[in-house]
Amino acid sequence: MFGLVVVPTPTWYLVLSAVLFSIGAVGVLVRRNPLVMFMCIELMLNAVNLTFVTVGRAMSDINGQAIVFFVMVVAAAEVVVGLGIIVSIMRRRSGVNVDDLTELKG
Amino acid sequence: MELFVFVCASVMVLVGALGVIVRKHPVHAALSLVLTLFGIAVLFVAQSAEFLAAVQVIVYAGAIVILFLFVIMLLGVDKAENLQIEPLTGQRWIAGVVGLGMVGLLTTAVVSGSDVLRLRGLGIASSVAGENADANIQQLANSIFSDYVFAFEVTSVLLVVAVVGTVLLARRRTGKGIA
Secondary structure, eight states: OOSOOOOOOHHHHHHHHHHHHHHHHHHHHHOOOHHHHHHHHHHHHHHHHHHHHHHHHHTTOTHHHHHHHHHHHHHHHHHHHHHHHHHHHHHHOOOOOGGGOOTTOO | OHHHHHHHHHHHHHHHHHHHHHOSSHHHHHHHHHHHHHHHHHHHHHTTOHHHHHHIIIIIIIIIHHHHHHHHHHHTOOSOOOOSSOSSTTHHHHHHHHHHHHHHHHHHHHHHTGGGOOOOSSOOOOOBTTTBTTHHHHHHHHIIIIITHHHHHHHHHHHHHHHHHHHHHHSOOOSSSOO
16 A cells, blocks of 8 residues: 555544535525425535444444434435425415515514 | 535526526426426435435425425416516615625535534445445334434324314305305
């Protein structure tokens, strides 16, 4: 081999998923289209999944992957319900801006 | 080799994630999301989580993004929005500062807590082509269907509830008396 071979440590993966989570959070704060905000929530969920797999591998524990499986199932259910809500809101108003949706404001 | 895979997949993930939050067009944002999801799947494979990588591609890139695209087309919102106007003054700057602060805090936490990551599980069977190609799936199935079988059953209830709730939410209300 070539002497020095750099192998990515778990910390690299964790830092990557921290950056991905922050990008998703900034997206939720900045964007005003509810669909794009939903995509940013998916980004954050994926960052968490990557963290689980990385920590599970670093601790040599299969449960890290088992919980990612459950997170994926719950994320699928969450997307279905959320998109149903968005469809039913969008049907009675045409705008695509979450700032207009203040009907529940007290 | 793993370094090369990591760098390529990280570039995919970060470019896709930035694409989601800066593209004007919602369809472009959804396609950038596909790039990110594939990058995550590559990172799963690099960490010998082969089953999860397959599920990631099938469920996320296959089902969820298609659902997003369906809703975009259904609602007819597939036109570019104007990102120049800022609804709240100074909000983007504050959001950027919050994001940078979050990166800093999380990175500090990860680096300072990295000595907690020591081997204490039972070991992860790695799928090696040839001798035991589906070791990962077998071990994951042993975990899910023995330790977490109750949670697994509850997720099936959750999926049924989600489907029924979505049908109720998204259907058009016709006639009176039917809530």
